[in-house]
Amino acid sequence: MHPDDEFLKAMAGDPQVRRLRRGGPERVAARPVAPEPDVALAPPTPGPPSLSARLHEAEEARDAERAEAHAAQAQVRALAERLSANEVAAAEREAAHDALHRQLAEAQAARQTLETDRKSLLGQIGSLHEQLTQARDRAAAADAAARRAVPLWDVLEALALPSPVTRFAQALAHVEPSRADKTVRHLFTSQPDELRHLLTDKVAWVCAGCRSGATHECVIEVAPEDCDVCGGSSIVAAARRFTDACRRADCRRVLIVGGSPRYHAQLTAALQADGLELTLVEGNRKLPAAQARQLCDRAHRGFIWGPTILDHAVSGLFQGSRIQTVHVRGITRFLDEAARLLGQPVATR
Ligand SMILES: [Zn+2]
Incomplete structure (x- = not known):
């Protein structure tokens, strides 16, 4: 449709549109017009900024830079702290590592020591085993020899x-x-007691001077220094040395266990000192234990005369700190040895 026609049609349809007055133009040419363009407001043209504004701007820029620098420093600090913490942790790890290494070395050394000890002990055990075997062999050999023992006869x-x-x-x-x-x-010998009896009771070795007093079955005359009785010196002198020793030891009651009746008679005769009580017990005399104990308790000092006729059952009854054994043969030697023992202190009850 032609724009004019379109216009006329729109006018005809609108009741508000009045007719033009008479004499006016028959027609009014209308021409569509382009829509009015939007007119944008141009921004106001800024004038040159003022000095204070520029200063303000510069200050703001400076503050921003400062803040940026500050933030950067904080970041650097934080990084340094992290680095330092990492270094500390690394040092700690290294120290722990070193400590573990040391512990490992110590454990290895201890293990080595244990191993050495174990080997040493094994060696000792082996050596002991060997010694044991040798001892068994020797014992077996001794047994065999004993079984092979032939009577002298x-x-x-x-x-x-x-x-x-x-x-x-x-x-x-x-x-x-x-x-x-x-x-x-x-x-x-299979009969040791018999042999002792023979050599102490049946046979006497005496000097010519002591021969008359000997009552043994067999008397063999020997030089005075070998004499069973005097030993080459005076019994009287030995008896005096003994009684002197008793006095010094404040020993007034003497017990002598062992010796033959003949020796006892000689001792009794020789030791007739003032205030000395002499108790003599024959070596083969069976005594009740209680009586033996009584004699031990009463005596200040007691002497068991070893190399005489002496049953173990008898000598075993006489025990105590003040009872001592004398291991010499002959009266004079016995008296001198007993005197020597009297010079030594003994434990008192
Ligand atoms: Zn003699």
Whole structure:
């Protein structure tokens, strides 16, 4: 449709549109017009900024830079702290690592020591085993030798000696003393008490001066220094030394266990000192234990005369701190040894 026609039609349809007055133009040319363009407001043209504004701007820029610098410093500090913390942690880890290493080294050293000890102990055990085996072997050999022991008589008889015992005794008496000792050391007796009895009770070795007092079955005359009784010195003198020792030790009651009746008679005769009470017990006399104890309690000092006729059952009854054993043969030697013991203090009850 032509714009004019379109306009006319719109006018005709609108009741508000009045007709033009008479005389006016028949027609009014209308021409569509372009819509009015939006007129944008141009921004006001700024004038040159003022000095204070510029100053303000500069200050703001400076503050912003400062804040930025500040933030950067804080960041650097934080990073430095983290770095430092990391370094500390690393140092701690290293220290812990070193400590573990040391502990490991110590443990290894301890293990080494234990191993050495173990080897040493194993060696000792082995050595002890060996010693034990050797000792067993020796014991077995000794047993075998003992089982093989032949009575002396059999040996002498096999030699077809006339008077074999006499020949044997003569041989011992005439060979080197060391050889005789060696020979006798290898002899064994199954009757030791019998042998003791023979050599202490049946046979006496006395000097010419003491011979008259000997009552043994067999009396063998020897030089005075070998005499069983006097030992080459005066019994009277020995008895005096003994009684002097008793006085010094304040010992007034003496007990002597062992010795033959003959020796007892000689001791009694020799020791008749003032105020000395002498109790003599024969070595083979069976005493009730209570009586033996009573005698021990009463005596200030007691002497068991070892190398005389002396049953173990008897000597075993006489015990105590003031009872001592004298290991010499002969009266004078006995008295001198007893005097020496009297000079030594003993524990008192
Ligand atoms: Zn004599």
